Amino acid sequence: MYKIVTKTCLCSKIKSMEILAPHVAKNALAGQFVILKINKNGERIPLTIAGTKPNNGLVKIVFQEIGKTTTLLGSLKEGEFIEDFLGPLGKPTKIQKYGKVVAVAGGLGIAEIIPVISEFKKKKNFITTIIGAKSKEFIILKSELLKNSDSIFFTTNDGSYGIKGSVIDVLKKNIDINEIDVVYTVGPILMMKAVSDLTLKQNIKTIVSLNPIMIDGTGMCGSCRININNKIKFACIDGPEFDANSINWLEVISRLDTFKSQEKVSFDIIKKECKCQKNQKYKKEILE
């Protein structure tokens, strides 16, 4: 059992938790992830590690309530427990001095990119961060982003914060003005694909952090397989980061919705189950 030590609502649907898991906290590096299972009948889901406090044994995860498991996770309180928590998994980000690094993040990727840019910054890279969100509300962890970036751009779809538009517009302008050594991108799959479509035309080295369906996370089940240069690789042990140039995007995108209809069934059940309960909880949490 793994204790939820802190819980924070970053916005209405995105929450952050610190889980007590001392070994994971001690050995986790930027770019790695965990797999958790809430209870006996739960599924195993991967979540990127958004930070650690090794001295306190804490691992930070950030998640958006988009399905049954994440919604259930969001309903747990500080002091409650998660049954299973495995990590750190995957290869850590290769941190080196590139020079000019552009980090492009959207959605939950905003939280996931923080440990990565923080490590890149320690290696004296110049970090330009480009953040994309639906609206102002979804721009989370702003102070940490600012702290770890040398230059930062915020974009929102509706223009409620920063530049109105997408990360791609800003990235284009940056490419035109600056010499970029590497682009690192994490977030929604279509955003990552758009980023890499753009950067590959310009021959800019691009690293993407993929998030396919996983079960065991140790290389055994084969569900996270990715076609890399026509060879099968596993995101859980060979990734989750890959060179954007080598990815068969259409396949990756297609495989992500393998269980779409079943996921909807699951989600509908939990939505029904805790609709009233949840609404009350949200109100309470937001007031707090």
Next chain:
Amino acid sequence: MSKESKIQERNLGIEKFKVNFKEINNGYTYNEMLEEAKRCKQCINPQCVKGCPVNINIPKFIHKLTKNNIYQAMKIIKSKNTLPSICGRVCPQENQCEKYCILSKNKNSICIGNLERYVADNANDEFNSTKLIAKKNKIKVAIIGSGPSGLTCAGDLLKIGYDVTIYESLHVAGGVLRYGIPEFRLPKKILDIEINNLKKNGLKIVLNNFIGRTQTIKDLLDCNFKAIFIGTGSGIPKFPGIEGENLKNIYCANEFLVRTNLMYAYNFPNVDTPIYIGQNVAVIGGGNTALDSARTAIRLGAKQVKIIYRREEINMPVRKLELIYAKKEGVQIISLTNPLKFIGNNENKVISIECIKMENNKKNLLKKIKDSNHIIKSDMVILALGSMPNHTIALLTKGLKINRKNGYLVVDNNLMTSIPGIFAGGDIVGGSTVIEAMYMGKKAAVSIVNYLKNY
């Protein structure tokens, strides 16, 4: 039935049986056991023992059975085999002990597996209430992986008094016995009993710990473990490397079996892990995993299940009884056929497989038959093509050597790896069956004891 013919599984006579997740083979009744045990010739130079990877004294335990002394029979088996209730169910006896039985010439071998299982199922409670454990010596040994090799190694070391901890990356112990072998072949209850017996004898199990990542081998050595056994299994599934293999609804057997056996996806949406079941399921491969997958698909409601195997049916490296069961359940075997590519629809879902017929040429080499391409309709494909070793632990442990040719961990005759004090066995060094893994677990336990003596 004459006294000289063997007592087969009772279900074999039944034309068609109800297909569910409950164990098919119910095991012998007392009378059946006795009748079968009495057929044993009690050879002076028993060949069956030589056919057993762990050299159980088979005639001796059978003799005890004829005297109705199940406790003593169990004692004899347990001195060589830590997990008899499992081996009695999953060992390919027809290629091992039963193959060498003197009665095998008349196709009338003693059903040693069934007798072993009878002993284990009926003596377990009595046997395990008696403690056989030596005085604890407080020397710590770590075992990585809770599959058959790890559990066996742990059991043998516990008996001698070592302080044993198993590290398991999944959320439950058992390894392939848990996630791989389905309930209808090996009930989880049996596995739980075996694991609980070890726990009662002092075994500690740490779950959710992927050694190499969660903690390193060095971390373990720093925690005062004096020896380590690596039994992490084979791990990485193989893929055919043909067009369309990443289409939707093409699963590798590991994923399909993990979803059902480990995550209980057949109870979806009462459990949260989903599974897809096609109408026309095609399983590619011809081993036990292929059979397990096909039979699981039938249980989950597939209308038709075909096994597509490139060689002849007789070459299938499977436990023969399970093949008989599979066919009775409606699994079709399409032999001498190999997939060339998977064809998908506009949603990237698999709809059919282009296959080619194969033949054995004069030199008995498998060859494609020219222009024999044909289409097999299938809306769900399960790839059961075997696996390769997972190198994660080797890559993260300085000095742990891998054989470049076959990918296995390098071990010496005592199963010690390139690092003194660290041993390995089971699939990670090339032992591919449960009993081979157990044999290696046992052998490693002896090596560990010897190593620690000189330590």
